[in-house]
Structures are given as C-alpha cells and as structure tokens.
Amino acid sequence: MNRRDLLKSAGAVAAGASLLPFLKSTAWAAPNDTVVVLIGNTINSLDIHRPGTNRPSYQVAVNVYDRLVTFGTKKLADGSLAYDYDKVEPELAESWTFSPDRKSITFKIKANATFWDGSPVTAEDVKWSFERALALGGFPKVQMGAGGFVDPAQFVAVDAKTFRIDLKRPSKLSLPNLGVPVAVVINSKAAKAKATAKDPWAAEFLHRTPAGSGAFKVERWDSGQQLIYVRNDKWVGGPLPGAQRVIIREVPSSATRRALIERGDAHLSFQIPNKDAQELNAGKKVKVTGSPIDNCLHVACLNYNFEPFRDQKVRQAVAWAIPYEQIFKQAAYGRGVPMWGGKSPKAASVAWPQPFPYSTDLAKAKALLDQTPFKGGFEVPLSYDLGVADWAEPTALLIQESLGKIGIKVTLNKVPGANWRTVALVEKKLPFLLENFGGWLNTPDYYFYWAYIKGNLFNASNYDDPTVKKLVEETLHMEKSDPSYAAKIRQMIQKAFDDVPRIPLWQPTLESAMSPKLEGYEFWFHRQVDARSYKIV
Amino acid sequence: MSGLATILSRMLQAIPTLFGIVVVTFLLTRALPGDPAAYFAGASATPESIAEIRAKLGLDQSLPVQFWRYLGSLGQGDLGQSISTGQPVSTELLRRLPASLELTLFALLMSVTVAVPLGVLAAVRQDSWVDQLCRFIVTAGVSLPTFFTGLLLVYIFYFILGWAPAPLGRLDMLHVAPPPVTGFLVLDGLIAGDLKVTWAAFKQLLLPGITLALFTLAPLARMTRAAMLQALASEYLRTARAAGLSPGRVLFVYAFRNALLPVITTLGMVFSFTLGANVLVEKVFAWPGIGSYAIEALVVSDYAAVQGFVLSMAVLFVVLNLVIDTLYTLIDPRVTIDG
Numbered sequence: 001m002n003r004r005d006l007l008k009s010a011g012a013v014a015a016g017a018s019l020l021p022f023l024k025s026t027a028w029a030a031p032n033d034t035v036v037v038l039i040g041n042t043i044n045s046l047d048i049h050r051p052g053t054n055r056p057s058y059q060v061a062v063n064v065y066d067r068l069v070t071f072g073t074k075k076l077a078d079g080s081l082a083y084d085y086d087k088v089e090p091e092l093a094e095s096w097t098f099s100p101d102r103k104s105i106t107f108k109i110k111a112n113a114t115f116w117d118g119s120p121v122t123a124e125d126v127k128w129s130f131e132r133a134l135a136l137g138g139f140p141k142v143q144m145g146a147g148g149f150v151d152p153a154q155f156v157a158v159d160a161k162t163f164r165i166d167l168k169r170p171s172k173l174s175l176p177n178l179g180v181p182v183a184v185v186i187n188s189k190a191a192k193a194k195a196t197a198k199d200p201w202a203a204e205f206l207h208r209t210p211a212g213s214g215a216f217k218v219e220r221w222d223s224g225q226q227l228i229y230v231r232n233d234k235w236v237g238g239p240l241p242g243a244q245r246v247i248i249r250e251v252p253s254s255a256t257r258r259a260l261i262e263r264g265d266a267h268l269s270f271q272i273p274n275k276d277a278q279e280l281n282a283g284k285k286v287k288v289t290g291s292p293i294d295n296c297l298h299v300a301c302l303n304y305n306f307e308p309f310r311d312q313k314v315r316q317a318v319a320w321a322i323p324y325e326q327i328f329k330q331a332a333y334g335r336g337v338p339m340w341g342g343k344s345p346k347a348a349s350v351a352w353p354q355p356f357p358y359s360t361d362l363a364k365a366k367a368l369l370d371q372t373p374f375k376g377g378f379e380v381p382l383s384y385d386l387g388v389a390d391w392a393e394p395t396a397l398l399i400q401e402s403l404g405k406i407g408i409k410v411t412l413n414k415v416p417g418a419n420w421r422t423v424a425l426v427e428k429k430l431p432f433l434l435e436n437f438g439g440w441l442n443t444p445d446y447y448f449y450w451a452y453i454k455g456n457l458f459n460a461s462n463y464d465d466p467t468v469k470k471l472v473e474e475t476l477h478m479e480k481s482d483p484s485y486a487a488k489i490r491q492m493i494q495k496a497f498d499d500v501p502r503i504p505l506w507q508p509t510l511e512s513a514m515s516p517k518l519e520g521y522e523f524w525f526h527r528q529v530d531a532r533s534y535k536i537v
Numbered sequence: 538m539s540g541l542a543t544i545l546s547r548m549l550q551a552i553p554t555l556f557g558i559v560v561v562t563f564l565l566t567r568a569l570p571g572d573p574a575a576y577f578a579g580a581s582a583t584p585e586s587i588a589e590i591r592a593k594l595g596l597d598q599s600l601p602v603q604f605w606r607y608l609g610s611l612g613q614g615d616l617g618q619s620i621s622t623g624q625p626v627s628t629e630l631l632r633r634l635p636a637s638l639e640l641t642l643f644a645l646l647m648s649v650t651v652a653v654p655l656g657v658l659a660a661v662r663q664d665s666w667v668d669q670l671c672r673f674i675v676t677a678g679v680s681l682p683t684f685f686t687g688l689l690l691v692y693i694f695y696f697i698l699g700w701a702p703a704p705l706g707r708l709d710m711l712h713v714a715p716p717p718v719t720g721f722l723v724l725d726g727l728i729a730g731d732l733k734v735t736w737a738a739f740k741q742l743l744l745p746g747i748t749l750a751l752f753t754l755a756p757l758a759r760m761t762r763a764a765m766l767q768a769l770a771s772e773y774l775r776t777a778r779a780a781g782l783s784p785g786r787v788l789f790v791y792a793f794r795n796a797l798l799p800v801i802t803t804l805g806m807v808f809s810f811t812l813g814a815n816v817l818v819e820k821v822f823a824w825p826g827i828g829s830y831a832i833e834a835l836v837v838s839d840y841a842a843v844q845g846f847v848l849s850m851a852v853l854f855v856v857l858n859l860v861i862d863t864l865y866t867l868i869d870p871r872v873t874i875d876g
Contacts, residue, residue: 036710042833045623051590052577052620137589138577207623223622224633224825225706247710251823255688256704259696265703418571418838426575426584457583 033244035518035534036266038257042224042250047206048181049136058181059248059528063229065184065212066237068093068107068126068163069175073522073533080289081533082523085442088175091237092121092185092213093163102170109161113236115187115213123157128188130155132201140182146441147177148477171477173441180440181526187211215241215532225250229531242520242535261286261513267536268514268521270529273390274333277511287516290335290509291523295447296438297339297353298332298391299502300382300399304462306431308374312499317372319358319503320365323402328506331394335511339504347493350486352444353507356497366406377407383424384434387417392434395505425457435460436508440525444489445475451502461501468495544859551855555848559611562847563604566840573838577620594620607844616848617841621834626845629830634849635720636707637826640818641811643742644749645804652754653800656761657793660769671758679755684817687748691821694744702740706823712737745822749815753807760803764796771795797868805861809854813846 045053048061072087093107113121131152133140144150148167156164167174177183186206194205205211210218215237216229229246249266251257258276261269262285272280281288302309302318309315324340342357369375382399384392393414400410410432415423424430437458439446449472450456454464471492478485496502510527520533574591591597595606610617616626659671694701707722708714714722715729723742726735768774769792777787816828827846834842865872 042622044621050623051593052623054577054621137593138586142583142586222825223624223629224830225823226710249705249710249823251705252820252829253684253688253823256691256821256823259691260703260705263696263699263703265705416571416836418569418573418576418836421575422572426587 032536033242035243035246035268035531035536037246037248037268037270037529037531038251038260038266039248039270039529040250040252040254040257043221043227043248044223045207046210046218046221047203048184049133049140049201050203050207051136051138056528058526059530060210060218060227061181061184062524062526062528062530063216063246063532064210064214064218065186066092066113066121066214067179067181067183067185068109069096069179070238071176071179071524076291076523078289080291080523081521082291083525085176085294085525088179091179092126096175103168104164104166105175106158106162106164109163110236111161113213114234115190115211116217116232116234117187117190117211119187119189120160121185121213122160123163124160125188126163126185127155127157128192129184129186132186133182136201136203143180143182143440144177146446147171147174149174149177169477170479172443172479173446173477176441181528185213187213213237216246219245238532241532243531246531246534248529248531258513261515264515266515267518268512268529268534270512271527272511272513274335274509274511275390277335277513278333280513286513287518288511288513289521289523290511292337292507292509293438293523293527294442294525295352295440295444296436296508297502298336298395298434298436298505298508300395300505301430301433301435301460301502302500303428303431303433303460304464304501305429306380308372308378308380309431309461309501311372311374313368313372314374315500315503316358316498317365317368317406318403318408319356319500320361320368321402321406321408322358322503322505323360323398324358324505325360327395327398330398331391332506332508336509337507339506342497345497347490347497350444350489350493352447352489352493353504354493356500356504358500358503360402362402362405369406369408375407377409379409379411380432381411381413381430382432382434383413383415383430385417385420385424386414387420388434388436389414391508395434424460428460428462430460433460435502438508438525438527442525443480444493445472445478448472448492448496449476452496463499463501465495465499468492471495547859547862548855555851555855558851559608559844559848560604562844563607563840566838566843567600567603569835569838571838573620573840576837616845619834619839619842619845621837621839621842622830626841629842630827630845630849631720633825633827633830635717636824637812637815637819637828639707639721639723640742640745640749640824640826641808641815643746644753644811645808647746648750648753648757649804651750652757653761656758657765657788659758659762660765661788663766668762671762675755675758678751681751682817683748683752683815684821686751687745687818687821690744690748701744702737704744704822705741706825707738707741708734709737709741745818745824748818748821749811753811756803756807757800761796761800764799765792768792768796794868798865798872801861801864801868805857809850809857812853813850 041056043057045057046060047053048058068091069088070091071083071085072089073081074084076082092109092113094110096105096107098105109121109123115121133144134152148171154166158164190211191202191206195202215232215235217232219228219230221227227248231241231244254273257269260266277288277290280286302315304310328338339353339355341359342355345357382396384396396412400412403410424433437451439450450458452463452468453459453472471488475485475488510523514521517536518534519537520535522530522533524530574587574594574596577590619626619629622629655671659668662668691704695704702709712734715725715731715734718725718728722738723735726738774792777791813828816832819826819829831846
C-alpha cells in the first residue's frame, strides 16, 4: 500500500466513523413536568412598562407578574378553552366593592399574597406599579388610560391590604382594564432599592430581573434564544401551574417549528401560519387549535381622503365587489370566522364582530357604481403591510382582480413593516388599505372608539361621523346592563353597515399546534403564551 | 520594516476607510424610511407617546448633533443601546459574533477539505469523471439557495431519519453551556473537559455547517481547479518533470504551492461574505448569529445596532486582509506584505 492509498482509505474510514454517533440520536425526552414551547418572535425585555418592549415580551408580564384581577375560563364550541371577558376573577385581590356612585373601586388584597422574596404584597406596591405604568409612557400609559386611569392621584393605598382606585367617571372598562398585562404589580421595595436618581423607576434593573409575585419565576433568559420559567410553589393568584418548568424557545423559521412539533420534540408551537394549521389538522398527528380572536377583524379600509371614497354608494359598491369566499379560502386557508353574507341589512344583535350584509355580487356593485359620478371607473392603489404579507398579499391580489371587473383599476402598494404604522395609522394617507386592528377589551364600543372616531390611531379611513361619535361617547363607559345600551350599539353597527368605511373580510383565529399530551391550552386576548394552565398528561 | 511596524501601519491606513464607513452607515440608516419611534411606541400609540419615545431615544436632535454624540460614545468603546433587544450593542455583538464565527469557520474547514482535493483531482485528471463530478457538485451547491438546502437537510436527516438532533440552536436544552473562553462551544467544552457538552455542541453544528459548506464549496473548488490547471501548464513544472522529479513531489511541492495564492484570496472573500450573509442558515437552524441580528435590527430601524454591525464587519475585514497578506508572504517569498 502506498501513501496515496493510505490517505484515501483513512479518509473513508474517518468519514464512516463520524456517521456512527449520528445513527443513534436520542430523541430528546423531557421530564414529564417540563413543557417546551416554540415561538417565532423574540422577547426583548422582561419589563412591560419599559419603552421599546415588544409585544412578544408581554408574555413575561402574564406569567411572571400578577395583577389585581384576572379573567375566568370558558369552553368554546370546538371544545377549546378561552378566557372569559365577562367573568372577572380574583388574582391578587380577594374581593372588591364598588362605591354607590360607581366612581371608586376598593380592593382587598389577599392576606397570604407574597412576592418571591417573601415580603407581603401591599397596596403601596400596587400604587407604585400603577404610577410607574403612567410615568414611563408609551403603550402602557395609553392602555391604562383606556380604563380611565390617567392621574397618579387616582391610586390610593388605604392601608397595607386595601387599595382603592378613584375614577373620573364610572366606566365598564375600568375593572377589566385591571386584568390586562400592563396592570402588573411589582415588588416596589425590591425595585426601589435598585433605582437611581437618573432611573427612579428602576427600568434598567427590571428590564433583566423581574421582581414579582407571579406563578412562574424566570430561571434564565438567553436573549434571542430562550426563556426558562420555573414554578413558584407559593403562588396564591390561582391554582398552581401543572408544569414545574416551561422552556420558551425562539425559532425564527416556521418550517423548522413545524418539523419540531411534528416530531414531538416540542409540546406547543404557538401561533402558526394558517397554511400549516390547515395541513397539520388534516394530518391528525398533532392537535391544532384555532381560537377566534375577540374583537378583531381583517378589514379593507376606504379612506375619505380619496375623492371617490367620499361617496357612500362607491364604498358600498366596493363592498359588493370583494371576493369574500375566495379570499377566505386562499388567504385564510379556511381558518377563521366569515364576516360577510349577513342575512338582514338591519343590525339585529349586539354581537361583535358580526357578519356584514354584503356578499360578492358584481352586478349589484356595478349598478351602485353607475349611480355615481365615477361610473367610468377610477384608479386606486391598494396598500398592505409586508409584515403580514402571508394573508395580505393573496387578499390584495384577489381584490385587485375582482374590482377590475367593475372598472376600478387597483395597483398594489407593498409597504415595509417598519413604515407601515407611520403611513397607515399615524399619517393616515393611504387611500385603500388592509388593516387588522383587534381591541384587548371585548366590547363593540371599544372597537368603534379606536377604529371609527376621527383622529384615533386605528381609524385609517379618516372616518368622521357626528352620530357615531356621539354614540361611542355615550356607550364607551356605559354598563352593558343599562337599558339603552343595546339599542345604541345596534344603531352604531347599523352605521357601520351603511357607511362601510371598513369592509370586514373575516375574523382571524390564533392557530397553535400542540402535542396530544398537552392540556390546558387557553386563548387569551393578548395573544401571547399563558403557561399557567399548561399540563402534560 | 519589522513585522509589528507593518501591522501597525496597515491598521493606521485602515482608519480613514473605517471613518468613511461610519459616516455612510450613519446617513444610510437614517435615510431609510421607517420610524423607530413609531415602531417602539407600540400598539395603540398616540402622536404624543411617539414623540415621547423619540425624545427618549435621542432621535429628536439634529443629524450633526446625533453624529457627534455617536462619535463621542464610539471613542469610549460604547456602540450604543440596541432598542430591538434592549441590550448594549457591544454585548450583543460579542455574544453573537463567536456563534457566527464558529459556524463559518467550521463550514469553511469542511468545504476546504472537500473542495481543494476535488479541485486538484479535477485539474490533474481533466475531463475525466472526477472533473465532471466536480462541475456537478459545484453547480448544484451554488445554485441551490442555502435556506432550501438547509430545510432539505433538516427534512431528511432530522424529520425523516431522526439522525440529526433538533435544529434548536447551538446547544440542546438539557446541557448548560461551558464557561466561555473562546466563545466557540466546541472548543470551550474541550477546554472545560466536558466531553458530553462538546459532543452535543458538535452535533448541533453539523447540519448548519454542512448546509453552509455546500454553498462555499463552489468558489473554492473552481478556484483550485483553475489555479492548478494554470500551474500544471507552466514552464517551471515542465522543467521539474524533465528533471525527473517524482509526480507526487511535482504536484504538491511545485504546482500546488503556486496554485495556493488565488485559493487563499478566494477563501478570504468567501469567509467575509458568509460571516454576514449566512442569515438564512441562521434562521432555519435558530442559530443566534450576527447576520439575523443585523437583519432584525434593520427591519425595526434600530440604528445603533445596524451601525455597530457594519463597523465590526469592516474592522473584521481589515484584520482578515492583513492575515491573508501575511499568509502570502509565508507561501510565496517573492510577495512582500505591502503588495
């Protein structure tokens, strides 16, 4: 044997040997009390109040901190679990009472509620935490304002275990607003110890180290890779979680996430694309749950800035020309709740969202358009956010095709995610766009407030109607049990039907794939992982 | 000139280039459409809250003021705060660069081991089946996009065969990373003497490494083949054969050594390219590398992060060029480090 042959054979042997360990790959077997969850985005802070914290980070506020109240659970038609907006339940507060004029709510904090370091949860902590949400600004301040909490003076620590909120006006939104992720209760003593003159709210400290009382503590956080929760066995906010540890793993590629969940190397792949949901559901190997997202709609917005859209008949013509069924099949892959084809042109119920009385009827659309000065057709660009291109692009293409048949020439305008908020919502200058606002508080007036009132962020249509404005002002804080509430809501929905500045396409669902061994998956309005109910059987 | 003096002079020559890069990146990131303040003010933001965020991020100052501030903090080694991840940019880069370096170096090592012998063999046995095989591998490797190859390998070796471990990043959840010395998990595991972790890290490295190696195979194999062909046709080789030297000695000592120069140049270019551009491989295998960090920062207009990334890549490129030029002098005594 000469040197060359030796080298060649040595190479072959080495290559073969390197494959051997491959052949016996231990399928990762987690102990029975560890849940592995895959998410597609990245958590960038453990502090929800901090400016710059992104939405996926809200799950930390949910799992690791407590609020005064939480929401109960209900079972949906398909057997899956969801939060129940109408059932406000105790979390840190064991009971609460309204004053006779309903302008203040007094909470009694649970006697045995303690933070992780053993110190008791006091009303002072609640006050400090709420003041912090207002002081740091940004989204938390806006969300607190939705419940009428705008002034630090409204938060009163009556004694160590009694906390009172004074409201400027009674509102049905105030109590539920205390159950949103933003209204967390932080261990103010531990945080104040780490505050500095330049950073009085301990933003630097709480950004990386939570100080709470929640069901889970953060065992470790490898930014950009994973977050590991470990159970707090002294939790009093609710029933103890079934999982001892929960590993949140960040995997950007949805194809990789799909491979992992199908092979059983993870228990839950949270928020998967509709296409994967449809295919995995047919496969039957993993459980797929699609929960309708409350108070949320995928819509096509018509901007009053654009001359043809100022005419109600033109808007209605567009509403009759949208290819609803095709869009639902091709963009939503059949997963969602249809929002077209309402039986009656009159709003009969206060359910929201509800199907609008439009369907695909090109003849009707053309007839309506012919009654306007624009019967010759016109050109309009249809804009959508590239960040949601998975549903927006097929939708836009189908709308373009269909509107072309009644003489409206649509061009597509793709807007990168970084600019979308600015041009669509802040400047409101896009004439025709696809939008997907969903409100956290589940009442129709809340949706109308954000989407149908001039100047409010999600009103990309620049819609301004004095009747609707008055109705929203009256109903936003009115209790649902008030006798005039239902009639006013129906009137509001009727206006939405007739004026149609926003054409609903469908109500989206949040799809997740999970191992059949995972129980307790529950849908929440904040659309993030709430691991407190998860259990492996 | 002594070695150290040459190195220093090369570094000094690079400073005007680096300054130019800093200016260009600064202007480019701010010229991009997209308002980081609007993005980070988050859902339900009002114009007031957006203005608040903008003031907090320091973006309401004029451009020259912002640039001056940036230069000032650069001088102190502070690359700024990354708003997308909430960590200082330098911490993020220091954490992610070793991840990308480990992947790239491993992939290059694998592709060199295959590409160079393949190229040499293809040149020596021109137009034989080895040459055709070389052409085929090269074309396939360069025309298949890396995310496609990556997903295909995941599908075959993980999903169907179950041979490869779950593509969940650098290290399996069961293992704790060894104390960081070099930042390369495989080396750190060896240094710490923890063979289980070393093996686990190596297994995770294999699939993304092979994906990247298939892609970098093409330029290296072609370059080796072309350079070898040129060397084999040269005069001095004819003389060596005529002088009666053994074929092995002719091939390795005379032809190969002369063909090495263009191969090293290609290697340097491929390295700097893949370091930043292996984003797609990082996405598929959830690898916490520098490419995906930069892309995400760009999408949310995270200025400090993008500028930090470009600057560190530029510095790395300067150092790399210096290393390659030094290697030249070792291989070919006729080449001096200055040209």
